[in-house]
Amino acid sequence: MSELIFSLKTELRRGTLTLAVLSQLQxxxxxxxxxxxxEENNVSIDQSxxxxxxxxxxxxxxxxxxxxTTENRPRKYYLLSxxxxxxxxxxxxxxxxxxxxxxxML
Amino acid sequence: xxLIETYISEVTQRLPEKIRNDIAxxxxxxxxxxxxxxxxxxxVEDVLMKLGDPVKLASEYNNKPRxxxxxxxxxxxxxVLIVAAIISxxxxxxxxxxxxxxxxxxxKSLFTLMAFIGQLCLKMFLSSLTVLFQVFFWVxxxxxxxxxxxxxxxxxxxxxxxxxxxxxxxxxxxxxxKRQIPKAEVFFSLFWTAIWAIIxxxxxxxxxxxxxSGKGLEGLTLKAPLFNEEVxxxxxxxxxxxILIEVGLAIYKFFIGRWTxxxxxxxxxxxxxxxxxxxxxxxxxTLYNKLFLEKLYITVPNVPAFWFVSTIATIVAVxxxxxxxxxxxxxxxxxxxxxxxxxxG
Numbered sequence: 001m002s003e004l005i006f007s008l009k010t011e012l013r014r015g016t017l018t019l020a021v022l023s024q025l026q027x028x029x030x031x032x033x034x035x036x037x038x039e040e041n042n043v044s045i046d047q048s049x050x051x052x053x054x055x056x057x058x059x060x061x062x063x064x065x066x067x068x069t070t071e072n073r074p075r076k077y078y079l080l081s082x083x084x085x086x087x088x089x090x091x092x093x094x095x096x097x098x099x100x101x102x103x104x105m106l
Numbered sequence: 107x108x109l110i111e112t113y114i115s116e117v118t119q120r121l122p123e124k125i126r127n128d129i130a131x132x133x134x135x136x137x138x139x140x141x142x143x144x145x146x147x148x149x150v151e152d153v154l155m156k157l158g159d160p161v162k163l164a165s166e167y168n169n170k171p172r173x174x175x176x177x178x179x180x181x182x183x184x185x186v187l188i189v190a191a192i193i194s195x196x197x198x199x200x201x202x203x204x205x206x207x208x209x210x211x212x213x214k215s216l217f218t219l220m221a222f223i224g225q226l227c228l229k230m231f232l233s234s235l236t237v238l239f240q241v242f243f244w245v246x247x248x249x250x251x252x253x254x255x256x257x258x259x260x261x262x263x264x265x266x267x268x269x270x271x272x273x274x275x276x277x278x279x280x281x282x283x284k285r286q287i288p289k290a291e292v293f294f295s296l297f298w299t300a301i302w303a304i305i306x307x308x309x310x311x312x313x314x315x316x317x318x319s320g321k322g323l324e325g326l327t328l329k330a331p332l333f334n335e336e337v338x339x340x341x342x343x344x345x346x347x348x349i350l351i352e353v354g355l356a357i358y359k360f361f362i363g364r365w366t367x368x369x370x371x372x373x374x375x376x377x378x379x380x381x382x383x384x385x386x387x388x389x390x391x392t393l394y395n396k397l398f399l400e401k402l403y404i405t406v407p408n409v410p411a412f413w414f415v416s417t418i419a420t421i422v423a424v425x426x427x428x429x430x431x432x433x434x435x436x437x438x439x440x441x442x443x444x445x446x447x448x449x450x451g
Contacts, residue, residue, distance in 0.1 A: 031132060032139035048158040051136065052166035055129075067131075073139070076132045 022088040028077040120164035183249045198237045199230040286364040299352045310335045330397035365436035373433040377426040
């Protein structure tokens with residue numbers, strides 16, 4: 001029973017994670033800073049899910065990335081691309097609509 | 107420090123060469139970000155625990171399908187597998203059978219013939235197994251390549267299939283509630299074609315006047331073949347044509363699965379040709395072996411050969427007419443069923 005609830009919850013959250021990540025990448029972030037920002041906003045995401053997700057979004061051209069090697073520790077920064085901005089806008093709208101519909105029903 | 111590098115290599119060795127370095131670098135900087143400047147082994151362990159099983163992490167990075175043939179191709183894969191398996195097994199068995207019968211050179215007794223057929227069946231069974239493995243292997247390989255080539259990434263689905271509408275249902279005329287021609291019937295008719303063709307072409311060693319000159323089946327020997335081999339072989343082109351028509355008709359039946367007016371008409375043409383050829387051959391006196399006729403005359407002196415010929419011809423003609431009529435009958439019935447089904451559905 002609890003296993004079923006767990007898998008249903010994960011399924012429900014899966015799409016929203018992308019939206020949460022996109023929302024935090026208006027400014028360049030590296031992996032760990034992004035993880036911290038999400039944590040501060042009480043979005044629980046496994047780090048083992050987050051980093052591969054960033055790469056997937058980059059591959060889908062929603063994000064651009066750049067290595068910053070000026071500091072003593074090289075860091076890979078991610079930023080929303082133009083296309084990513086557009087997608088984020090539409091996803092956000094979709095989220096508002098969906099949550100409104102659901103709220104009126106629940 | 108060593109622990110971190112081991113963890114990173116555990117992840118990256120499961121990744122494609124191209125992205126290995128980049129991911130290793132990113133992981134290293136992330137792990138260091140997560141650690142305080144002065145850290146203990148315990149703290150490293152805690153951080154690695156947060157990142158979790160390296161195998162799982164690597165599979166997340168890979169993001170490759172974890173199946174050989176995905177849902178997109180699964181159905182067509184199974185269908186192609188079944189059709190290819192059936193066709194290749196039938197074809198290989200037929201070839202073996204024909205080949206075996208043509209090269210058959212035993213003595214003329216029924217006993218050796220039976221033994222030979224038994225052996226042939228075993229051979230056919232074994233070759234069918236081999237062929238099945240081959241078919242399975244190659245079809246699977248082709249589908250894996252289709253899957254891997256990225257054809258399945260949705261585009262075929264949207265490009266090829268137009269959006270569905272109820273009017274598509276009217277196109278599905280071939281889909282009938284129930285298959286009317288059993289597959290077994292088709293296979294039996296193919297088998298029957300092979301048998302009569304082989305017996306006919308080997309008739310000089312198989313059909314004729316047998317006399318008992320020893321014990322049991324082994325003592326049964328062919329004294330005089332029924333046909334004059336040279337004359338029989340002059341008919342070969344027509345007989346081969348008939349075989350082709352028969353096989354073609356059987357295959358057509360297999361795929362269409364039910365009787366239609368077209369099938370009934372083809373059936374009619376086939377029977378006309380076969381009865382015509384049969385009667386023509388039957389009345390050709392040069393076709394028969396004189397020795398056989400003599401032996402027949404000695405055994406049943408009062409019955410003229412003409413009587414045999416006309417009796418056989420009549421029986422064949424009657425059976426053909428029954429077959430033709432039943433074909434049209436079934437086509438008619440199936441048509442009515444179809445119409446009702448279309449109306450109701």
